[in-house]
Amino acid sequence: MKAAAFRYHRADSLAEAGEMLTSLDNARLLSGGQSLMAMMNLRYVIVDHLIDLNPVSELAGISHHDDHFQVGAMTRQRCFLDDDAVAAHSPIFREALGYVGHLQTRNRGTVGGSLAHMDPAAELLGLAALTDADITLSGPNGSRQVAIAEFPQAYMTPDIKVDEILTAVRFNRWPAGHGWDFREFAQRHGDFAVVGVGCLLTLDAAGAIDRAAVVLIGVADGPLRLPAVEAMLLGMLPNADLFRAAGEAARHPEITGDALVTADYRRQLAAVMVRRSLTNAHQRAVQAMNQEHHHV
Amino acid sequence: MSEAEITRAITFTVNGAVTDMHVEERFSLADMLRHCLALTGTHLGCEHGVCGACTVLVDGEAIRSCLMLAVQVDGSDVTTIEGLADEDGRLNRLQQAFSDHHGLQCGFCTPGILMTLSAFLADNPAPDEGHLREALSGNICRCTGYQGIVDAVMDVVAAPAAKAGQ
Structure with missing residues (x-):
């Protein structure tokens, strides 16, 4: 489909874009257009004025x-x-x-x-x-x-x-030597994730986890940080049982289903993916620590 | 909004030719190429950025021409599928490899795939197959002819540079 008629306005500075946004009715800002133009073409979004930020x-x-x-x-x-x-x-x-x-x-x-x-x-x-x-x-x-x-x-x-x-x-930024992992499950590469997981962690000198952050995407209205999972990791020496338990704790009640998958399916995916993600992040943190020791 | 056409003057280069025109503000780049310039090799499949058939190069980078407005290419250099072959119509290496390896069936997705790969190979002259398949993931072929496409590209990548132009 084609977008409904609109007027196009080219903003050459942030100040100019701001003035346009204040003075024009039913206006939207256009950045990369990779979502907005698609929604306009589908007429999910109909605007009278489009303010192009690309020249700014x-x-x-x-x-x-x-x-x-x-x-x-x-x-x-x-x-x-x-x-x-x-x-x-x-x-x-x-x-x-x-x-x-x-x-x-x-x-x-x-x-x-x-x-x-x-x-x-x-x-x-x-x-x-x-x-x-x-x-x-x-x-x-x-x-x-x-x-x-x-x-x-x-x-x-x-x-x-x-x-x-x-x-x-x-x-x-996280300190040098932190471990990291990001992964998604989608039907095809580049599709919206059914579940996505990201995690960051750091280890102390004894190898115990002293800081952790874990997030799920694609499962709720916004990104879902998992503070309960993060808390259970702190101070612990990583092993397979710990990461399995962390995965189980990722079956968050706010995880929702949609037309394609159920909430339970997403929770199962989250449990498996959080376990694998933490395991890989830990391996990377260990590698980074070993490299630092090597340099010293 | 009134139904009157509201146009804007733009100047850009398409396949090497400097072009001045007045284009409707609401026109996508794809519609301008097809309807104003009769460059109908750029195909429109989904018109919401998923299928990749409308891929063209803007300043050397592969982009979805259904998601860019025509007025936004003012001052830019645009290359479409019509710009790949020689002036005498001889196919470039990648196009010839597609022909040799049956890298197209119905052909609807082919222009977008060739433009995507033109940009990809310019940035990555020697990709492995996994990297290539990831680059192809933004172009959907509903004849599911990906194997011939991959074969064609890997042949171009493997061929010595001396064979270029043969």
């Missing part, structure tokens, strides 16, 4: 800091995936971003667009939840920060007011 170069780019990195909203998913500095200090990002759509959609799709669209299966929301990210929104009265935990309001409904623009996201 000030919104694109990645800046690196000791304990975090900041990604501009209009950074293409492909640029984010290809960024060697991110892959070096936060390797889970490259592993997860490979699951975002396909190479053609990553060439256009943006980091901010994915966060603002808030599809339940969005890998970027999972990564944000895993790293306790903060999202920056710009509005007529200045900008504000929203913690990722507060960002999802309901299904595909983020905490973004009608006159606000998502401008950047700040992901927190």
Whole structure:
């Protein structure tokens, strides 16, 4: 199908986009268009005005800091995936971003667009939840920060007011030597995940887990952090029984079914995938520790 | 909204030719290529970014032309399936390999697959089969002819560069 008629407005700066958003009725911001244009073509979304953020170069780019990195909203998913500095200090990002759509959609799709669209299966929301990210929104009265935990309001409904623009996201870095894993189960590569799992962990000198973060995507309205699973890992020496028990604890009551799969099926997948994901993250953390010892 | 057509002037390059035109703001890149420029080799399957048939290159990168607006290619360099063969109509290596290996059946998805692979091989001249199949995952062939497609690409990848142009 074709999109219903709309007027196109090219914004050349964030300020200009903000003025347009305030002055135009029934307007939407266009970033990469890999979800919005599809929804407009299907006429799920009908707008009178489309404000194109693509020319706003000030919104694109990645800046690196000791304990975090900041990604501009209009950074293409492909640029984010290809960024060697991110892959070096936060390797889970490259592993997860490979699951975002396909190479053609990553060439256009943006980091901010994915966060603002808030599809339940969005890998970027999972990564944000895993790293306790903060999202920056710009509005007529200045900008504000929203913690990722507060960002999802309901299904595909983020905490973004009608006159606000998502401008950047700040992901927190984990210490060198952490273990990581991201994996998905989908019917075909690139499809929306039936279940996706991400986890990060660090080990102390004795090999016990001293920090852990585990998230599920595609199972609820927003990314689902699993604090109960994380708590049961802390202080423990990893072994197969521990990770099996952690997997069982991932059968979260908020996991929902849909037209294709039942909630129980998703819970079973979550249990298996969390176990495998933690096992792999632990192996990677051990490898990283061994390499550090080798260097010393 | 009024039903009057609202157009915008754009200048871009398509298959090497500089093009000036007025295009309707609501037109997708795919519709502009097909309806305004008669470049009908770009096919539209799903029109919501899933099938990959409409893939073209914008500034060398493979993109879905159903999800990009025509007005957004102002100032860009666009390559479509019509831009792959020589001016005399001789197929390029990848196209010839598709013919040799039966890499197409009904042919509807073929233009999108060739454009995806053109960009992919430019970035990854020597992919392994797994990497290639992942790159192909954004293009759906409902004749399910993937094996011939993979064979064609692996043949191009394996052939010495000296054979190029033969």
